[in-house]
Amino acid sequence: MADVIVNEQELMRFGTQCLMSAGSCEEHASKHIAVLIEADRRGHYSHGFNRLRGHYVADIRSKICSPNSIPSIEKETVSTAVVNGNNSLGAVVGHFAMDLAISKAKETGVGWVTVRGSNHFGIAGHYAKKALDEGMIGLAFTNGSPYVAPTRSATQLLSTLPIALAVPANNGDHMLLDMATSSAAVGKMELAKALGKPIPQGWALNKSGKPTTDPVEALPSGGGTGLPLGGEEETSGYKGYGLGLMVEIFCGILSGSDWGPHIRKWKIQNQIANLGQCFIALDPSVFTPGFQDRSQSLLDTCRGLVPLDPNLAVIIPGDRGRAREQKAEEEGGIRYKIEQYKNMLLLAEELNLEPPKPIHQ
């Protein structure tokens, strides 16, 4: 069946109503939905409306999350802070903490903010990218539900522990890296399962600790464990494991939130998430003058390389998402697979809301 295209105003209307009908105020709901729309617009469907029903709406309806709480600063120096998210929506906490990091970077060149008491904040890149508006470098990290096995084990211990980095260049050009430190984000496997597709070798082990390409047995619900970036030990998976530990230290250990196996399991929402997150802003203007020109030169140099396959141009992190954003703009909305759209219809029915209207094609 054909894809369905929905324009962003309609997605914002529907998504905000979903969170509000569950119990969120409008301001917080729309802030959170903007992150999900950005994920879908950039093609990261695993982190967009795909999560609306089972994750965010469920957490608000069951009062596990406190969507209307306001985050607070618990401790700070001129360059650092600990923020308590007070169990508010992830996007509310993320914006609060990243804004704080940016304001500190304006004073001292660097702002390093760690957060506890947060919830799933969508794509980490959304927050890193905020720094670009100030000509700054932004970093964002989060922990989450245990799924990834440390090298040499098959225990669901760590989450996929993503790193996001936004770096400004000239005239709005930029690099935007947003990657799980595992081989693949859980959402990508959920999407493969929903679409009935196998996953590549090297993403996960099954519950017996053997490599698998079946998303059903690879997923947390099937007892599977994710592999760290690099895969197994022989192919340098211990490096991805080490990077994951770095992110957990910046998020859970520095902030005192839950961490690793102490975080609630995937899809088991009977306890508050109490996630840890970390946000860094760095002002290049306090370092050597001419940063953006050099940054542009690096990006241009990479993009200008001769590709191995003439049909696959060399790109830099974020280029693919930007191309999809442009396509969405051209098409007047975001393109969804029919299965994804049907989930929205189901949610509309459940919450007794007007379903998101597709645009005429």
Add this chain to the structure above:
Amino acid sequence: MADVIVNEQELMRFGTQCLMSAGSCEEHASKHIAVLIEADRRGHYSHGFNRLRGHYVADIRSKICSPNSIPSIEKETVSTAVVNGNNSLGAVVGHFAMDLAISKAKETGVGWVTVRGSNHFGIAGHYAKKALDEGMIGLAFTNGSPYVAPTRSATQLLSTLPIALAVPANNGDHMLLDMATSSAAVGKMELAKALGKPIPQGWALNKSGKPTTDPVEALPSGGGTGLPLGGEEETSGYKGYGLGLMVEIFCGILSGSDWGPHIRKWKIQNQIANLGQCFIALDPSVFTPGFQDRSQSLLDTCRGLVPLDPNLAVIIPGDRGRAREQKAEEEGGIRYKIEQYKNMLLLAEELNLEPPKPIHQ
């Protein structure tokens, strides 16, 4: 033939004399040699005395490097600085910049120092680890000679761009991650070549852009290119490429040093290195109290996992190096392959120095 064991006093005597006979003052020479000894002690032979002859001695003798220069601070805020290494020895620059980052972290919780005008500084972990003495988290990064190909290309564009992270726990326990963001450090391939061994699939492409297991054609000198962590695009190599760009941005782009393809080629020492480096110190005590206990708990949890193979315990980054340090202590010195020891004898002859004396076994 049997291995050769040399005690550390003897290595220090010999190494320092080598650099001094080339033109370094004693203070700088011994500071630099201490880094090489630590690399060998921890089993990172690719970054130790293996590089003494062709790299450090050659650079000093040819006056490409200025071993007796003192680094200077070019610009600073309470939390950041730009350091000019003034082309001094890498270890001299690294200690200067990391000490500065630590002193800033004592004031504001975080110190972020970027460096230009530096030289190869040995293992990045040596500098990250300095933060542990102050109960702090340390990070160190460096750029270097171009070798790694961005995903979809086979161009020697970026260096192996390592990340080092040291994290304190209780009673001296700690995590020490020290990893190239490429699949493998160049030194590991040089060592494979020296030992006549093949390299694993996924480390490198040959000059035709095809995967290779032959270290000769994988090495920069053979026209090969390193693959980023993750390997090719299908196995998430674009993530390693993204992490490499992050390190290059922290080192070369932020500092204004040479970067990427503008850095001199491997083993071609006809221009100054002008490397970029980056050092970060973060004081956990400005965040949520109890950091070291939580950090210890994370490390203990990982080490306590049931291993897939009962003979391969789950470890954390740095444990392997620590075990080797312990073995060196038990054996009374550092164990070298005969080929490595012979290179030291050759160097002693060239520089007319007393060769390093092995210990009786």
